[in-house]
Amino acid sequence: MKRRHPESLAGPAALRASAVALIALFTVAPILATVLYSLATVWRHRPLPDGYTLAWWWATLSDRDFIAAAGRSLLLTLATVLLINLLVLPPLYWSHVRNPRIRPLLQLAALIPFVLPGIVMAAAINRFVGLWPVTATLQATPLLLLLSSIAVSFSAYLWAVDSAMRSAKIATLCEAATTMGAGPVYILRRVVVPNIKHGIAIGSLLAFASVIGELALPRIITGSAFETIPLWQLREMRGTDADPNAVAVSSLLLLILLFTIAVFVIRRGRAGVPGIIFGVDKG
Amino acid sequence: MWQVEIESVTRQFGATLALDGVSLGIAEGEMVALLGPSGCGKTTLLRCVAGLSRPDDGTIRFAGRDVTDLPARQRDVGMVFQSYALFPNLTAAGNVAFPLEARSWPSGKVAPRVKELMALVGLEREASRFPHELSGGQQQRVALARALAPRPSILLLDEPLSALDALTRTDLRDQIRQIQLALGTTALYVTHDQAEALAVADRIGVMEAGRVVELGPPAEIYRSPRSRFGAAFLGARNALSLTIGSDGWVRCGGAFALPMRDGRPGSPVVATFPPESVAFDPEGLPGRIRLVSFRGALTRFRVATDHGEIDADLLSTAAPALQRDEAVGLRVQAEMIRFYAD
Numbered sequence: 099m100k101r102r103h104p105e106s107l108a109g110p111a112a113l114r115a116s117a118v119a120l121i122a123l124f125t126v127a128p129i130l131a132t133v134l135y136s137l138a139t140v141w142r143h144r145p146l147p148d149g150y151t152l153a154w155w156w157a158t159l160s161d162r163d164f165i166a167a168a169g170r171s172l173l174l175t176l177a178t179v180l181l182i183n184l185l186v187l188p189p190l191y192w193s194h195v196r197n198p199r200i201r202p203l204l205q206l207a208a209l210i211p212f213v214l215p216g217i218v219m220a221a222a223i224n225r226f227v228g229l230w231p232v233t234a235t236l237q238a239t240p241l242l243l244l245l246s247s248i249a250v251s252f253s254a255y256l257w258a259v260d261s262a263m264r265s266a267k268i269a270t271l272c273e274a275a276t277t278m279g280a281g282p283v284y285i286l287r288r289v290v291v292p293n294i295k296h297g298i299a300i301g302s303l304l305a306f307a308s309v310i311g312e313l314a315l316p317r318i319i320t321g322s323a324f325e326t327i328p329l330w331q332l333r334e335m336r337g338t339d340a341d342p343n344a345v346a347v348s349s350l351l352l353l354i355l356l357f358t359i360a361v362f363v364i365r366r367g368r369a370g371v372p373g374i375i376f377g378v379d380k381g
Numbered sequence: 382m383w384q385v386e387i388e389s390v391t392r393q394f395g396a397t398l399a400l401d402g403v404s405l406g407i408a409e410g411e412m413v414a415l416l417g418p419s420g421c422g423k424t425t426l427l428r429c430v431a432g433l434s435r436p437d438d439g440t441i442r443f444a445g446r447d448v449t450d451l452p453a454r455q456r457d458v459g460m461v462f463q464s465y466a467l468f469p470n471l472t473a474a475g476n477v478a479f480p481l482e483a484r485s486w487p488s489g490k491v492a493p494r495v496k497e498l499m500a501l502v503g504l505e506r507e508a509s510r511f512p513h514e515l516s517g518g519q520q521q522r523v524a525l526a527r528a529l530a531p532r533p534s535i536l537l538l539d540e541p542l543s544a545l546d547a548l549t550r551t552d553l554r555d556q557i558r559q560i561q562l563a564l565g566t567t568a569l570y571v572t573h574d575q576a577e578a579l580a581v582a583d584r585i586g587v588m589e590a591g592r593v594v595e596l597g598p599p600a601e602i603y604r605s606p607r608s609r610f611g612a613a614f615l616g617a618r619n620a621l622s623l624t625i626g627s628d629g630w631v632r633c634g635g636a637f638a639l640p641m642r643d644g645r646p647g648s649p650v651v652a653t654f655p656p657e658s659v660a661f662d663p664e665g666l667p668g669r670i671r672l673v674s675f676r677g678a679l680t681r682f683r684v685a686t687d688h689g690e691i692d693a694d695l696l697s698t699a700a701p702a703l704q705r706d707e708a709v710g711l712r713v714q715a716e717m718i719r720f721y722a723d
Contacts, residue, residue, distance in 0.1 A: 267464065273433050274466035276453045278480035279531065288479070292470040 129353065136346040154343040164348060167330035174240070174316075174326060175309045178247040179302045182255050185248065187298070190256060191290060194263045195272045205260070208253035219250055220318035240324045243316055247309045254304035262297020299363040307356055327352065382445055384409040384567040385430065385535055390439030392425050392591075399425040401591035402439070407535075412561050412568040414582035415593075416575060416614065422591040423571045424539055430569060431537050432456045443534060456535075459528030463540040465520045467512040473523045474499065474508040480531045498526035501560060518549035525557060529564065536561065536568040542577060554580055575615050579603060587611045603655075609721040612653045620653045621688045622723055631720065633688055634666035637713045641720065649723035656681065658717035659693035661701060665710035666691075670703055684711060 136154055138147030158164055186204075193201040211219070223246045227233040236242040268290055275285045291298070313328035322329065331345045383406035392400040399422045407413045415423040428434040430441060432453030441449045448456055459480075467476050477495045486494070499505050502522040512520055521541055528536060541557065542550040558581045561568050572578050578585050579599040587595035587602065587610070595602045595611035606612040613620065623631050627646045632638040636659075637652075644650060657679075668686035680700040682693045691711055695701075703709065 266469065267466070270462060270464055270466045271468060273453075274460065274462060275468075275479070275483070276433070277431055277456075277458055277460040277537075278483050278527070279454045279457075280479070280483035281454065284483055289468055289470075293468070 132346050132350055136343060136350055138343070154341075154347050157341075158344045158347040158351075161344070163325070164327075164330055164344070167325045167327050168348075168351075170240075170324055171310050171326040171328075174244060174247060174324075175306050177244055178251060178309045179255075179305050181244070181248055182252045182305050183298065183302065186252050186256055187259065190259055190263065191268070191286070194268050201260075204256060208256040211250050211253045216250055216312060216314035217318065220246060220315045223249070224318060238320055238323055240320060243319045243324060246315050246319055247312065250312065250315060251305040251308040254308055255301035258301030258304060259294060259297045262294040262300075265297075266293040268294065296363070303356075303359055303363050306359065310352060310356075383407060383442070384411070384444055385569065386440075386442040386445075387426070387430065388440045388442070390426065390429055390436045390441065392422075392429060392434065392436050398591050400429070400436070400439075403588075403591070403593055405586055405593060405596070407567055407569060409567055410565040411583045412558070412570055412581060414570040414572060414578035414585045415588055416572055416578040416585050417588035418573060418614070421588040423573075423588045425591075426588075427537055427539055427569060427571045430535070431458050431460055457531075457533050458535045458537055459531065459533035460537040461521070461524050461528045461539065461541045463543055465512070465517075465524045465544075467520055467524055467527075469512050472509050472511055473504060473515065473519075476512070476523055477527045477530050480527060484531055486531075494530060498530050501529075502526045502556070516549075517545050518553055521545065521553060522556070525560070529560070529566070534567065536566045538568065538570045540572055541570075543572070543574070550577070557581060579615075585615075587614055589614075604717065606653075606719060609651060609653070612719055612721065618653045618655050619659070619691050620651050621691070622649060623652055623688070624649055633713070634686065635662070635664055636666035636686075636688075636691075636711050637715055637718060639715055639718060639720075644720075644722075650720045651723045652718050652720055654713050654718045656692040656694035658714040659691060660695070660712050660714075661693070661703075661709050662712035663710045665712035667708065667710055670705055670707050670709060673703065673705060682709075684709060686711065 134147055135141065137150045137152070139149035139151045139153075141147040189200065190204060193199075193204060214222075223242070224237065227236045227242060236245075271289050271293065272285055275289050280288070310326075311328060312326075313332065316324060316326045316329050317332070322333075325333075327348060331348055334341045334345050334348075385405075385407040387403055387405040389402045389404055390400050391398070391402055401422075403422070403426055405413070405426075415426060417423045425434060429436050432448070432451060432455075436449060439449070440447060443456070467473075468479065471479065474495050477498050478491050481491045481494060495508070496505070499508050502525055504519060504522055504526070507515060507519060507523075512523070515523065521544075525541070538557070542553055545553065554577055557570075560566075561581075570578070570581055582599055584597060585595070585599050585602055586593045587606075587608075589608075589610045594608045595606055595615075602611065603615050606615055612618055621633060623633055625631055625641050625644050625646050625648050629642075629644075629646055630638055630640050631650060631652065633652065641650070666686050666688070668684035668691065670682055671685050671690065672681070672683035674681040674683075675697065676694075678697060679694045680697045682695065682700075682703065684691050684693060693711065
């Protein structure tokens with residue numbers, strides 16, 4: 099009897115190629131449509147636009163409101179990522195090295211943003227700070243938006259870095275370094291950070307992506323007082339002077355920004371990325 | 382004076398008593414192996430000595446100095462971990478240099494010391510390789526070099542060979558012992574492998590349920606284990622349940638007959654003896670061969686008798702050409718038999 103080649107278990111090559119093509123189409127089609135829309139003069143009932151122009155790109159990039167919103171979004175996002183690193187990394191490191199009992203608490207807290215919609219969290223945060231006169235001064239301020247952004251986006255960072263620490267067996271490495279006479283700061287600098295830097299980069303990227311695209315939080319907490327890119331996009335989609343082409347351009351600009359950062363992160367830590375994302379040990 | 386002195390050390394994790402008043406001394410230049418099954422407390426004791434775990438009670442002294450409350454980084458120990466624990470971001474040489482840099486050695490002295498250690502473990506050519514580019518045996522040799530680099534007063538080895546294949550394990554085991562003897566380093570070696578403990582140690586401490594139940598030179602505790610647990614753990618010993626006869630003798634067919642000084646007639650006892658103390662003798666205890674297993678230098682025969690199954694190890698060059706189900710007689714060297722209350 100002729101033995102079946104193990105590869106044939108995955109199905110005929112044509113079927114596999116079709117499956118891959120279908121997934122690629124599903125992923126690429128919306129991006130392609132957005133690109134075409136951002137370049138279209140007019141797009142009526144045809145598969146492709148009637149004509150092409152760079153006018154929307156020029157108009158968006160020279161729009162003062164857009165540039166200001168992009169600046170606020172970047173400021174908010176970078177501040178969020180920086181503070182997440184400062185607030186989440188130390189307790190997570192501590193939970194791996196000294197006190198594993200606090201780890202389930204951290205993980206439980208990181209589940210909340212997944213189960214509560216952003217709009218609910220934003221409304222809850224707004225109500226919560228309004229309960230006391232001292233905290234009420236925070237209402238509708240960029241500072242509250244920043245704190246809320248940290249609360250909503252830290253979970254993606256925590257899972258990525260937690261997985262990187264587990265994968266690198268940080269607890270054992272720290273114990274080894276301690277027996278060699280190294281102090282905590284020296285260990286953090288020479289052992290911990292170099293071995294989880296790709297996890298930190300990916301966690302920061304995920305937090306960055308979730309904050310820069312967040313609409314519910316800025317809309318409920320600050321409204322137009324601190325207009326970010328999603329709020330600007332919302333404004334551009336409404337009213338009689340709606341400009342959906344500008345929204346397409348701004349979406350593509352965000353995509354290019356995130357894609358560039360992602361490529362940089364993945365190229366820098368090629369070997370470690372699957373392990374960090376899926377929590378698989380290298381060894 | 383002991384180089385390492387462990388006195389009545391107790392360590393509890395929740396309801397589990399991991400160390401139950403353990404006392405042990407290690408002389409300068411001596412290697413003591415802690416041998417026992419998983420969960421017996423041997424690694425916990427090693428971690429207490431390293432300073433990675435704090436005893437609930439008891440004292441640990443290094444050369445007479447109380448170090449019980451001293452942080453691990455100030456203890457002047459070198460430790461080799463089961464999982465190697467090499468720093469993936471550093472090369473082999475970088476790993477060996479790490480403890481020297483952490484202890485602020487002058488930079489001019491680091492490189493020669495690293496070179497010396499890499500040569501000691503035979504890895505001069507692998508100095509610039511990263512851990513993932515090395516085999517398991519090479520990684521553990523780097524870990525050994527790293528532990529020895531700052532000339533620690535005590536070397537601690539936590540099951541250093543358990544993740545390696547059999548051949549590498551034997552080679553590295555001998556290398557560790559040679560290096561320890563050459564440097565005269567005081568060492569505490571934790572293992573669950575009795576062959577490993579017998580091969581490397583000056584003395585072996587057998588641990589059971591947080592206590593050291595046997596302590597002595599390998600040959601002594603192999604031949605004369607004091608406890609039944611020690612007898613069972615120090616080799617695949619035969620264990621037969623017998624009864625003291627009315628004349629005060631214990632008999633096992635034609636295999637052996639020995640007088641019992643303490644023990645009342647009619648009391649049950651367990652006789653243990655190693656497989657290499659059993660020989661074929663037509664006048665001995667009758668039995669039938671159940672298994673013949675060639676093991677290189679030795680051949681093992683498992684024989685079913687009226688008193689239970691008995692294993693006999695014979696030199697393969699001198700082993701008779703016996704087959705399964707053949708009838709044989711067994712005799713046991715009397716001086717190798719130890720009795721324990723059943």
